[in-house]
Amino acid sequence: xxxxxxxxxxxxxxxxxxxxxxxxxxxxxxxxxxxxxxxxxxxxxxxxxxxxxxxxxxxxxxxxxxxxxxxxxxxxxxxxxxxxxxxxxxxxxxxxxxxxxxxxxxxxxxxxxxxxxxxxxxxxxxxxxxxxxxxxxxxxxxxxxxxxxxxxxxxxxxxxxxxxxxxxxxxxxxxxxxxxxxxxxxxxxxxxxxxxxxxxxxxxxxxxxxxxxxxxxxxxxxxxxxxxxxxxxxxxxxxxxxxxxxxxxxxxxxxxxxxxxxxxxxxxxxxxxxxxxxxxxxxxxxxxxxxxxxxxxxxxxxxxxxxxxxxxxxxxxxxxxxxxxxxxxxxxxxxxxxxxxxxxxxxxxxxxxxxxxxxxxxxxxxxxxxxxxxxxxxxxxxxxxxxxxxxxxxxxxxxxxxxxxxxxxxxxxxxxxxxxxxxxxxxxxxxxxxxxxxxxxxxxxxxxxxxxxxxxxxxxxxxxxxxxxxxxxxxxxxxxxxxxxxxxxxxxxxxxxxxxxxxxxxxxxxxxxxxxxxxxxxxxxxxxxxxxxx
Ligand code: DMJ
Numbered sequence: 001x002x003x004x005x006x007x008x009x010x011x012x013x014x015x016x017x018x019x020x021x022x023x024x025x026x027x028x029x030x031x032x033x034x035x036x037x038x039x040x041x042x043x044x045x046x047x048x049x050x051x052x053x054x055x056x057x058x059x060x061x062x063x064x065x066x067x068x069x070x071x072x073x074x075x076x077x078x079x080x081x082x083x084x085x086x087x088x089x090x091x092x093x094x095x096x097x098x099x100x101x102x103x104x105x106x107x108x109x110x111x112x113x114x115x116x117x118x119x120x121x122x123x124x125x126x127x128x129x130x131x132x133x134x135x136x137x138x139x140x141x142x143x144x145x146x147x148x149x150x151x152x153x154x155x156x157x158x159x160x161x162x163x164x165x166x167x168x169x170x171x172x173x174x175x176x177x178x179x180x181x182x183x184x185x186x187x188x189x190x191x192x193x194x195x196x197x198x199x200x201x202x203x204x205x206x207x208x209x210x211x212x213x214x215x216x217x218x219x220x221x222x223x224x225x226x227x228x229x230x231x232x233x234x235x236x237x238x239x240x241x242x243x244x245x246x247x248x249x250x251x252x253x254x255x256x257x258x259x260x261x262x263x264x265x266x267x268x269x270x271x272x273x274x275x276x277x278x279x280x281x282x283x284x285x286x287x288x289x290x291x292x293x294x295x296x297x298x299x300x301x302x303x304x305x306x307x308x309x310x311x312x313x314x315x316x317x318x319x320x321x322x323x324x325x326x327x328x329x330x331x332x333x334x335x336x337x338x339x340x341x342x343x344x345x346x347x348x349x350x351x352x353x354x355x356x357x358x359x360x361x362x363x364x365x366x367x368x369x370x371x372x373x374x375x376x377x378x379x380x381x382x383x384x385x386x387x388x389x390x391x392x393x394x395x396x397x398x399x400x401x402x403x404x405x406x407x408x409x410x411x412x413x414x415x416x417x418x419x420x421x422x423x424x425x426x427x428x429x430x431x432x433x434x435x436x437x438x439x440x441x442x443x444x445x446x447x448x449x450x451x452x453x454x455x456x457x458x459x460x461x462x463x464x465x466x467x468x469x470x471x472x473x474x475x476x477x478x479x480x481x482x483x484x485x486x487x488x489x490x491x492x493x494x495x496x497x498x499x500x501x502x503x504x505x506x507x508x509x510x511x512x513x514x515x516x517x518x519x520x521x522x523x524x525x526x527x528x529x530x531x532x533x534x
Pocket of ligand 1: 376377464
C-alpha cells in the first residue's frame, strides 16, 4: 500500500539491490570529539545549541532534531494503558515528524530509539486484539510504517562502500555518509540492528533491510578471535581489523549479544541461536571471574570483567553501568541463578550511591566515570528477575530505585541526568530512554496485571525497551525462495564450542527460596563489603 522511496537505486555488496534515493554527499564540517559511552564518535554541533560544551563528557549526538523523546516514548503510553495520550502523541508524530533533515545521526541510536519505536507503535495500532485497550488511530493509513521505512532508507547509505559489510556509524539523513566519516565503529553499534531492520523487512516484504543488518552481524562474527572466540569492541569497517581489543559485556558490546538471542526469539532463525550459544559459552569461559556457583561454594562473587579478546587477559578493573542489562538477558535463556549474583552486585553499587556511576572500579571501590544519565539497565534486570522468580525482594529493589530517582533526579520539568553520583549535581538533560525504558520497566515491575504479563510471552522488548509482538508474522520471510541457498549459512570455525542447552535451567530457583533472599545472606554481605557498603 505504500510506495517505494525513489527514484534511484543503489547496490550494496554481492549485487544485492537496495532501493533508496541517492543522496549526494557534501562535506560535513565542524565535528568535535566528545568521549562518551559505547557509541562515542565525533559529534556535529547541533544547530539550535551551538557548540557542545566539552566539559560535559556525556553529551551525545543522538538528538537528530526529529522529536526524539516524543517518538521514543510512544509505546510506553500504550503499555501504561493511556490511550488518549498515546493517540495524541501518535497524531503529533504523524503531523509533525519528518526525516528529510540535514542532520547527522548515529545509525544505531536512530534505529533503536526511533525506528524501533515507530515499528512498535505501528504494531500496537494495527493489532486486531488491541491488548492495551483502544490504541487504534482513526483513519490510520500505516503512516508510522511509512515513516519507519523512510528513516531506514535514509540509514541505508551507511551500509554502502564498506569493504566488510559492517556499516558506518553515522549518516546524514539528507546527504548520506559524511565524506570525512571515520572508518571505525563499535560492535554493539554495528551489530545490533537486526531486530528493527528484520521487523521492517518482514512487515514490508522487502529483504533489503534485514539483509544488510544480517550481513553486518555475520561480518563481525567472522572476525572473532580463533583463540578465544571473543569479539573486540571497536573495528575498522574497511580492513576488518580490531581497533579496540577489549571484550566485555558493557559499552561497545552489550546489545550485540542481546540481539543474537532476541533475533532468534523473534525470527526463529537457528543461525542466530547458534551464534548466541557460542558467544555465551565464550563469555563464560573468558569473561567470568569468581566462584563457580552464585549461591554456594567459596570465593569471590561472580563478575564479568573486560579482557583482551585474543588472550582473555584482564584489561582493566572497571565495569560499566550498561553491563547491568546482562542479568536480564540471562533470565531470558534461563540462567537465573547466575543472573541473581550479577544483579546483586549492581544493586549494591546502587545502594551505595543511590544511582549507578557510568563506570565503577571494583578494585578501587570507587566510580571511574561518575555520571548517571537515568539509564534503565538495572531496572530492566530487576523487572525480568522478578518475572522469573516472583521473589518480592525485586519489588523492594524497584521501590528503592524509584525512591532514589525521586529524591536525586527529579527536576522541575522532568528527571535529570546526575552529573556526579557522589555530590548528586544535575545536568540539564533527560535521555529519551528514561521514558522508553526506565519508566516502562519500573511501571511493569509493579503492574502485575499488565497485558504484557497476561499475554503468555507474546511480547518481547527491543534493546530500547520497545514492545514487539512475537508472532508468526515475523517468523516467515516472503523472500526465502528468492535468496540463493546458503546465503544465510554460517562459516563454521574448527574450534567452535558445541551449542549449549540452557533450557534445563529454567526452574533452577527452588520454591522454598521464593520468599527468602534470592542470594544467601552471607553472599549478600560479601558483595556489600566489596562495594564498601559495610
Ligand atoms: C539504550 O539506548 C539501549 O538500552 C542501548 O542498548 C544501550 N543503552 C541505552 C540506555 O542505557
